[in-house]
Amino acid sequence: MGSVQIVTTILAAAITAVAVWLAARAVMKIVAVIRLGRPDPERFADRGARTRTMLAETAGHTRMLRWTVVGAAHWFVMVGFIVLSLLVLEAYFEVVSPTGGLPLIGGLAVYGLVTELIAVLGVVGILVLIAIRVRNRPTRPGGRSRFTGSTMWQGYFVEAVVLAVLIMGFVIRGFKVATDHFEYPVWATPVSHAVGALLPDWSAGVSIAALIKIAISMTWLIVIALNVTMGVAWHRFLAFFNIFFKRDPGRVGSGLGALRPMMSNGKPLDFEEADPEKDQFGVAQVEQFTWKGLLDFSTCTECGRCQSQCPAWNTGKPLSPKLLVLSLRDHAYAKAPYLLAGGGKDLTGEEKATAAQLAHLDVLALAEADKPLIGGAEDGGVIDPDVLWSCTTCGACVEQCPVDIEHVDHIVDMRRYQVLIESSFPSEAGVMLRNLENKGNPWGAPQNTREDWTKGLGFEVPRVGEVDDFEYLFWVGCAGAFEDRAKKTTRAVATLLNEAGVKFAILGEGETCTGDPARRIGNEFVFQMLAQQNVETLNEAFEGREKSTRKIVATCPHCFNTLGNEYGQLGGEFEVVHHTQLLAHLVSVGKLTPVQPVDGGVTYHDPCYLGRHNRVFAAPREVLGSAIGGGAGGRGGAASISGAGRDSGLVEMPRNSERSFCCGAGGARMWMEEKIGKRINVDRVEEAMSTKARTIAVGCPFCSTMLSDGVNGKGAGEQVEVVDVASVLLRSVKPDAAGEKGTAAGR
Numbered sequence: 105m106g107s108v109q110i111v112t113t114i115l116a117a118a119i120t121a122v123a124v125w126l127a128a129r130a131v132m133k134i135v136a137v138i139r140l141g142r143p144d145p146e147r148f149a150d151r152g153a154r155t156r157t158m159l160a161e162t163a164g165h166t167r168m169l170r171w172t173v174v175g176a177a178h179w180f181v182m183v184g185f186i187v188l189s190l191l192v193l194e195a196y197f198e199v200v201s202p203t204g205g206l207p208l209i210g211g212l213a214v215y216g217l218v219t220e221l222i223a224v225l226g227v228v229g230i231l232v233l234i235a236i237r238v239r240n241r242p243t244r245p246g247g248r249s250r251f252t253g254s255t256m257w258q259g260y261f262v263e264a265v266v267l268a269v270l271i272m273g274f275v276i277r278g279f280k281v282a283t284d285h286f287e288y289p290v291w292a293t294p295v296s297h298a299v300g301a302l303l304p305d306w307s308a309g310v311s312i313a314a315l316i317k318i319a320i321s322m323t324w325l326i327v328i329a330l331n332v333t334m335g336v337a338w339h340r341f342l343a344f345f346n347i348f349f350k351r352d353p354g355r356v357g358s359g360l361g362a363l364r365p366m367m368s369n370g371k372p373l374d375f376e377e378a379d380p381e382k383d384q385f386g387v388a389q390v391e392q393f394t395w396k397g398l399l400d401f402s403t404c405t406e407c408g409r410c411q412s413q414c415p416a417w418n419t420g421k422p423l424s425p426k427l428l429v430l431s432l433r434d435h436a437y438a439k440a441p442y443l444l445a446g447g448g449k450d451l452t453g454e455e456k457a458t459a460a461q462l463a464h465l466d467v468l469a470l471a472e473a474d475k476p477l478i479g480g481a482e483d484g485g486v487i488d489p490d491v492l493w494s495c496t497t498c499g500a501c502v503e504q505c506p507v508d509i510e511h512v513d514h515i516v517d518m519r520r521y522q523v524l525i526e527s528s529f530p531s532e533a534g535v536m537l538r539n540l541e542n543k544g545n546p547w548g549a550p551q552n553t554r555e556d557w558t559k560g561l562g563f564e565v566p567r568v569g570e571v572d573d574f575e576y577l578f579w580v581g582c583a584g585a586f587e588d589r590a591k592k593t594t595r596a597v598a599t600l601l602n603e604a605g606v607k608f609a610i611l612g613e614g615e616t617c618t619g620d621p622a623r624r625i626g627n628e629f630v631f632q633m634l635a636q637q638n639v640e641t642l643n644e645a646f647e648g649r650e651k652s653t654r655k656i657v658a659t660c661p662h663c664f665n666t667l668g669n670e671y672g673q674l675g676g677e678f679e680v681v682h683h684t685q686l687l688a689h690l691v692s693v694g695k696l697t698p699v700q701p702v703d704g705g706v707t708y709h710d711p712c713y714l715g716r717h718n719r720v721f722a723a724p725r726e727v728l729g730s731a732i733g734g735g736a737g738g739r740g741g742a743a744s745i746s747g748a749g750r751d752s753g754l755v756e757m758p759r760n761s762e763r764s765f766c767c768g769a770g771g772a773r774m775w776m777e778e779k780i781g782k783r784i785n786v787d788r789v790e791e792a793m794s795t796k797a798r799t800i801a802v803g804c805p806f807c808s809t810m811l812s813d814g815v816n817g818k819g820a821g822e823q824v825e826v827v828d829v830a831s832v833l834l835r836s837v838k839p840d841a842a843g844e845k846g847t848a849a850g851r
């Protein structure tokens with residue numbers, strides 16, 4: 105060993121020792137913070153599905169690749185990071201000796217080839233990611249950036265380190281080529297040989313370059329160890345765990361659909377026995393999230409994909425799902441010393457720690473502990489109430505998040521405490537909650553008017569109990585029964601089912617609200633009350649039937665979601681379809697035959713709770729495709745989807761399917777005023793009108809109301825019509841039955 109190698113070896117060992125010690129300390133800190141969360145035993149079930157999903161999402165980058173260029177570039181960087189860790193290891197042999205290399209695999213041509221290839225693609229990948237970050241920097245002129253609020257220096261730092269480490273790999277190899285100590289053939293390592301041709305014959309260069317590479321890598325480790333909230337770096341380790349422990353592993357759309365029941369001590373809360381002094385009602389302190397919640401916050405990469413899709417953020421509201429997660433993360437880590445010292449409030453609000461336990465605590469941690477989780481700037485709150493109540497629970501954030509963070513669950517958990525314990529929520533929603541409790545529907549309409557929509561249909565709508573041989577129970581929903589626009593959809597669906605010879609029956613006055621708006625606003629108590637009543641009614645209606653014949657068709661995606669995904673939590677197991685699915689089936693088997701083409705172009709707005717939350721994208725498009733062509737589109741109606749304008753059939757909006765933009769009504773926002781920023785429905789209507797289609801087709805009564813209001817607000821009611829998919833089909837199948845505007849089954 106020469107004198108240069110003695111120095112490089114000592115320096116490499118010293119910086120590595122410091123980095124490893126700091127990193128071990130940081131890992132222990134992160135684990136300790138995550139362990140502060142509440143238990144969540146379900147996360148350990150289905151380990152096989154969890155492992156498969158984790159491997160598919162990491163090795164296959166299945167979620168990242170939804171954004172193709174970024175996903176591909178990130179895949180090469182990720183693989184580069186894993187494989188090229190071997191080259192960092194190899195550098196430790198090279199600081200000791202310029203001819204050093206990895207034992208066993210070092211020297212194999214295939215090793216040289218693979219590492220060379222991955223290094224080249226890694227350089228290309230990281231340059232693409234840097235270019236994307238620079239192009240989307242928050243300070244660029246014009247437009248909002250998905251990186252707004254992200255800690256930009258951390259992103260640039262991580263990317264610069266990756267680039268530098270990759271380049272130093274080629275420099276080390278180049279010096280080996282120049283000093284004739286390189287074992288790999290030119291065909292396997294052409295770039296290294298090309299670099300070597302430019303470098304001098306200097307054997308110390310190998311060890312010095314290796315030391316620089318180690319120093320860069322260890323500096324990275326030291327920096328991230330000193331910044332445990334640096335998600336852009338730590339996600340490299342935490343993402344595997346976060347994906348493994350996600351909700352519903354193996355289900356596409358995990359984290360969407362059903363909300364989790366309200367949990368206390370790892371078990372669903374039973375309201376009949378619950379005691380607010382012993383049981384946790386929602387989340388009032390950051391440590392009351394489950395450990396998975398705290399893992400979520402720690403894993404956020406600050407990529408801002410969620411923010412870029414969020415309807416609240418995009419219309420100037422204070423809510424960004426990314427900033428919400430970052431606020432919770434920063435608060436959790438700042439409060440952690442206090443909690444780890446034994447601090448915390450019990451469920452009655454009393455301090456758990458003794459004065460002695462808190463005596464030597466950092467004043468900043470104590471100040472952090474005093475912050476209310478939900479509170480305005482004047483109270484030093486972590487999450488502003490306007491942030492909490494801006495969420496429509498549309499799920500765009502969950503859908504986009506590459507590391508499976510479950511924003512909607514966290515938001516609703518915080519709402520639950522505010523509603524159930526603090527009675528603190530937008531006052532205008534109080535009327536809706538009172539109506540649900542007293543009348544069983546959010547409008548407060550008399551229960552005995554639930555069947556008014558059946559009047560004048562020209563055929564009898566059977567009630568459950570009057571007939572036993574019904575195939576589908578038609579769940580009308582509150583909007584479908586009481587709201588004028590939605591009543592037309594209900595009549596259209598009933599007319600089409602009757603036309604197709606489907607045996608169906610309604611509950612009539614036996615139906616009450618599913619409880620969706622109560623659950624999404626956070627009032628789990630009212631939800632459970634309504635849901636239990638409905639589950640009982642439905643179980644009675646389907647008594648003696650197998651699950652496969654307990655079929656329900658619903659026109660409202662919120663009912664569809666609640667009945668199909670949430671009632672199972674309360675003992676109600678049913679086969680639930682949305683009316684567009686049933687209609688698509690009836691068209692495909694020839695029981696409904698569209699004959700009259702639809703003029704003027706049609707665009708389709710995906711309701712969040714039908715599309716993103718439940719993955720029903722094709723059926724409404726198939727129905728519309730068949731109707732638009734007047735039967736010519738037939739089963740292949742979706743094939744008529746095009747990007748062209750008026751008179752060309754179904755025209756997709758730029759934001760459609762998984763990336764559809766919310767109408768603004770979900771998450772009980774339908775019942776709250778929208779006082780901040782641009783109205784979400786107006787934003788969506790402008791997008792719909794940009795397609796030049798004369799018909800905006802919807803599959804949800806709330807979307808129908810919101811978009812109709814948006815169209816009318818723009819004074820475009822004469823040029824553009826908002827109408828349900830069922831009504832579009834009815835006009836094509838039975839132009840006479842659709843009748844005049846507002847008079848018969850259609851529209």
Ligand code: SF4
Pocket residue numbers: 410413414415416417423424425494495496497498499500501502511512
């Ligand atoms: S659910 Fe929708 S509105 Fe709520 S934070 Fe996520 S993207 Fe924004």
Ligand code: SF4
Pocket residue numbers: 403404405406407408409410411425426429501504505506507508509
């Ligand atoms: S998409 Fe996920 S990882 Fe990216 S900023 Fe949002 S929460 Fe964080």
